[in-house]
Amino acid sequence: MLFAQILVNGVLLGGLYGLMALGMALVWGVLNIVNLAHGALIMLGGYAVYFLFTGAGIDPFAALPMAMTGMFCFGYLLQRLLLNLIVRSALLNTLLISFGLDVVLTYVAQWAFTADFRAINPSYAGANITLAGITVPLARLAAFAVALLLAGLLWLLLNRTRLGRAIRATAQNLVAARLYGVEPRQLYAVTFGIGAALAGAAGGLYGVVAQITPYVGTSLTAKSFVIAIIGGLDNPLSVVLGGLVIGIAESAASLYLGPTYADVISFGLLVLILVARPARSLRMA
Amino acid sequence: MSAEPAASLLEARGLTRRFQGLIAVNDVSFSLRSGEILGLIGPNGAGKTTLVSLISGTLLPDAGALVFDGRRIERLAPFRRAHLGIGRTFQVMKPFPGLSVLENVTVGALFGKDGGERNRARARERARAMLDLTGLAPRLAQRADALGGPDRKRLELAKALAMQPKLLLLDEVMAGLNPVEVDEVVALIKKIREGGVSILVIEHVIKAIRSLSDRVLVLHHGQKIAEGEPASVFRDPRVVEAYLGKRRA
Amino acid sequence: MSSRWGVPLLGAALLGAVPWIGDETMMQFGIYLLLVAALAQAWNILGGFTGYASFGNSTFYGLGVYGTAIAMAQFDLPFWVGLVLGAILAMLCALLIGLPILRLRGPYFAIATLGLNAALSALVANLDIAGRNIGLILPLTRHDVLFYEGLLALLLAATLAVAWISSSRFGMGLIAIREDEDAAAVMGVDTTLYKIAALVLSSLFSALAGGIYAYYVTFIDPASAFDPKLNVQMVIMAVFGGPGTVLGPVVGAFILYSIYQALASSISTAAALFYGVVIILAVIFMPKGLVDLGWGLRRMGPRYLLETVRQYRL
Numbered sequence: 001m002l003f004a005q006i007l008v009n010g011v012l013l014g015g016l017y018g019l020m021a022l023g024m025a026l027v028w029g030v031l032n033i034v035n036l037a038h039g040a041l042i043m044l045g046g047y048a049v050y051f052l053f054t055g056a057g058i059d060p061f062a063a064l065p066m067a068m069t070g071m072f073c074f075g076y077l078l079q080r081l082l083l084n085l086i087v088r089s090a091l092l093n094t095l096l097i098s099f100g101l102d103v104v105l106t107y108v109a110q111w112a113f114t115a116d117f118r119a120i121n122p123s124y125a126g127a128n129i130t131l132a133g134i135t136v137p138l139a140r141l142a143a144f145a146v147a148l149l150l151a152g153l154l155w156l157l158l159n160r161t162r163l164g165r166a167i168r169a170t171a172q173n174l175v176a177a178r179l180y181g182v183e184p185r186q187l188y189a190v191t192f193g194i195g196a197a198l199a200g201a202a203g204g205l206y207g208v209v210a211q212i213t214p215y216v217g218t219s220l221t222a223k224s225f226v227i228a229i230i231g232g233l234d235n236p237l238s239v240v241l242g243g244l245v246i247g248i249a250e251s252a253a254s255l256y257l258g259p260t261y262a263d264v265i266s267f268g269l270l271v272l273i274l275v276a277r278p279a280r281s282l283r284m285a
Numbered sequence: 286m287s288a289e290p291a292a293s294l295l296e297a298r299g300l301t302r303r304f305q306g307l308i309a310v311n312d313v314s315f316s317l318r319s320g321e322i323l324g325l326i327g328p329n330g331a332g333k334t335t336l337v338s339l340i341s342g343t344l345l346p347d348a349g350a351l352v353f354d355g356r357r358i359e360r361l362a363p364f365r366r367a368h369l370g371i372g373r374t375f376q377v378m379k380p381f382p383g384l385s386v387l388e389n390v391t392v393g394a395l396f397g398k399d400g401g402e403r404n405r406a407r408a409r410e411r412a413r414a415m416l417d418l419t420g421l422a423p424r425l426a427q428r429a430d431a432l433g434g435p436d437r438k439r440l441e442l443a444k445a446l447a448m449q450p451k452l453l454l455l456d457e458v459m460a461g462l463n464p465v466e467v468d469e470v471v472a473l474i475k476k477i478r479e480g481g482v483s484i485l486v487i488e489h490v491i492k493a494i495r496s497l498s499d500r501v502l503v504l505h506h507g508q509k510i511a512e513g514e515p516a517s518v519f520r521d522p523r524v525v526e527a528y529l530g531k532r533r534a
Numbered sequence: 535m536s537s538r539w540g541v542p543l544l545g546a547a548l549l550g551a552v553p554w555i556g557d558e559t560m561m562q563f564g565i566y567l568l569l570v571a572a573l574a575q576a577w578n579i580l581g582g583f584t585g586y587a588s589f590g591n592s593t594f595y596g597l598g599v600y601g602t603a604i605a606m607a608q609f610d611l612p613f614w615v616g617l618v619l620g621a622i623l624a625m626l627c628a629l630l631i632g633l634p635i636l637r638l639r640g641p642y643f644a645i646a647t648l649g650l651n652a653a654l655s656a657l658v659a660n661l662d663i664a665g666r667n668i669g670l671i672l673p674l675t676r677h678d679v680l681f682y683e684g685l686l687a688l689l690l691a692a693t694l695a696v697a698w699i700s701s702s703r704f705g706m707g708l709i710a711i712r713e714d715e716d717a718a719a720v721m722g723v724d725t726t727l728y729k730i731a732a733l734v735l736s737s738l739f740s741a742l743a744g745g746i747y748a749y750y751v752t753f754i755d756p757a758s759a760f761d762p763k764l765n766v767q768m769v770i771m772a773v774f775g776g777p778g779t780v781l782g783p784v785v786g787a788f789i790l791y792s793i794y795q796a797l798a799s800s801i802s803t804a805a806a807l808f809y810g811v812v813i814i815l816a817v818i819f820m821p822k823g824l825v826d827l828g829w830g831l832r833r834m835g836p837r838y839l840l841e842t843v844r845q846y847r848l
Binding site for chain 3: 028034082084085086087088089090091092093095096097099100101102103104106107108111184185188222225226229258261263264267268270271274275
């Protein structure tokens with residue numbers, strides 16, 4: 001029974017982890033940018049939903065589309081005005097510029113929102129259902145469902161729409177975008193915008209199940225990275241699967257070995273997986 | 286395994302390499318004699334570059350043996366083969382983009398056969414000589430990524446030559462050159478052979494292969510379909526059908 | 535000595551005199567500055583020359599910190615024994631992980647090293663001998679001059695090592711690996727050996743810096759010893775100054791850390807913001823580092839900035 005409970009906890013947590021990594025995997029696979037500011041985007045999404053909820057009284061799940069729209073615009077402009085300038089630079093430079101961005105966003109958040117812990121607490125935050133002796137927190141279940149839904153939508157977008165085909169073609173070859181009549185600069189900005197919108201959604205859900213501070217970004221970036229590597233950049237659904245692996249491994253490790261070992265497990269797993277199969281191609285296309 | 290007949294510098298027996306179900310090189314055996322120029326031809330996707338990569342060590346074979354200079358080499362790391370005296374060029378050229386032309390070639394001289402020339406000044410001198418030989422001397426201070434296509438081909442050649450190899454593997458060094466430049470390179474390759482280097486040359490320019498090669502090896506779908514003197518090979522109906530026939534169609 | 539070495543030597547002499555001409559604040563500032571400069575230079579050996587961007591050099595720094603701390607706090611051994619132990623520990627670790635991890639390329643290598651750092655940090659936090667997550671306290675000393683001069687000597691040694699590398703056959707092999715590893719291998723560079731040698735050398739200097747700094751701060755814990763932010767600093771300083779050059783990482787460390795300190799003391803709250811902005815602007819306008827910027831500006835003036843942006847934008 002304990003094992004089943006761990007499994008459920010891990011799966012629910014893992015779905016959200018998968019959603020966090022989705023945007024990073026997309027941007028990495030298509031734009032070849034390992035975005036170290038991804039966690040900061042998640043954090044901003046969290047604050048957006050938080051203020052929509054506390055300020056305007058909008059239910060966090062209803063606020064998600066609004067936060068995603070805002071984050072899409074923010075991401076679009078960021079890529080269009082800033083990141084497009086260095087997209088063809090060496091990998092190290094894209095790492096560094098996104099780190100600089102992370103520093104700036106973290107600072108701005110701390111200045112605008114203060115360093116206080118914030119949690120999004122709708123009336124149903126503490127509600128549970130119990131099934132065959134296993135407790136399932138409702139908010140987590142809903143967050144898990146939304147994560148799956150968004151991953152599915154991204155899959156549909158990439159595989160069933162003209163825009164998605166253009167994005168996938170661009171992942172292989174920059175010039176290919178032109179064949180679809182899309183200007184690469186535009187396409188890059190749209191792709192990064194989608195990544196930011198997904199990060200925003202993940203942030204909103206994260207705020208419902210945990211607490212947000214301006215500094216939460218760094219560890220979420222690391223986690224997203226681990227999951228993107230494990231899941232690969234091939235397919236949104238396998239990214240979610242990667243999230244589940246990490247979610248389950250962490251919840252098992254923190255129970256059996258103690259919470260301090262959770263990081264040993266997820267990062268140890270990361271190193272092992274990297275070393276075991278380095279040659280695999282990682283692209284969401 | 287140590288005592289091999291000295292007549293052949295390189296001998297391949299049953300070389301096979303698969304890529305996820307596709308057999309790129311299938312049970313290929315041949316020998317390359319000391320001082321010989323062996324032409325390697327075949328349609329696109331015949332496995333020519335894969336074969337060169339198996340010899341240079343960039344890829345490892347799934348089966349088969351390679352004997353170079355009396356030593357089994359098929360499992361050796363690429364750098365060890367370079368130390369034994371195997372140098373190659375890449376069809377998809379691999380210059381060191383951020384380094385100058387001279388530095389690019391100096392790397393070949395500093396490493397290469399027997400681990401290369403340990404002294405950097407002397408290595409640079411050898412590199413200069415190779416640049417004179419390949420006609421790149423006027424560009425020696427330029428960054429490699431600033432070179433145009435034909436000059437990049439020359440750079441590939443100069444880098445491999447600076448290694449002072451016994452066996453030189455040339456993967457389409459003439460592609461994209463105009464007829465005058467092709468003639469220059471053909472003359473250069475002959476000159477290199479006179480210096481005692483054995484050469485395996487992949488080329489699409491049939492005229493060049495005819496005038497260069499002592500013998501020709503033909504690959505098709507990863508298999509050897511002919512081997513011998515250029516005149517007889519180009520008359521072989523299987524070669525005409527597989528290679529020339531398709532081109533004419 | 536040619537004029538090429540005149541300025542660096544004069545700079546080193548001036549730095550060496552700081553404890554006798556500067557005040558307490560300047561010493562504190564100087565010790566940390568020398569620490570990050572030495573770490574940036576150590577990072578340069580692997581990252582700058584082979585292009586393998588390590589985000590796990592803080593692992594070796596951390597092992598140096600803990601080697602020294604455990605020897606002194608748990609076994610009452612003298613400082614220098616701990617320093618050597620820490621260095622050996624770090625080099626062993628580099629040797630051990632080098633083979634599997636240096637097979638990874640690009641971002642995979644970067645992240646594997648980052649993961650290693652996190653895993654080691656968590657592991658140390660569970661070891662009794664390392665004081666678990668509480669940390670260790672070293673015997674207190676007031677030899678700030680010694681720490682300062684020690685770190686300066688370390689920085690000089692690391693810089694001399696890099697100067698030797700950049701003019702040696704070994705260094706040419708490392709650069710060839712950075713430019714195109716496959717091509718380097720078929721040209722006869724023993725890429726595995728060279729990469730591991732660079733990693734071990736890099737780990738040695740990182741660990742020595744960690745050991746000295748541990749004795750200086752006297753209190754250490756896993757979070758500060760294996761701090762990934764420290765590693766990011768090394769990368770930024772080396773890249774800002776010019777990776778793969780002899781003096782670039784040192785100059786980068788001096789400039790960036792000075793800017794940061796100046797900002798922190800005048801407009802303390804916004805220092806981080808400006809730091810981030812400086813990094814972003816540096817990547818856009820001088821992606822090849824300060825050394826290349828200086829060279830480019832002299833050769834083609836402000837047009838260099840425009841050309842640089844044009845080269846890398848979409």
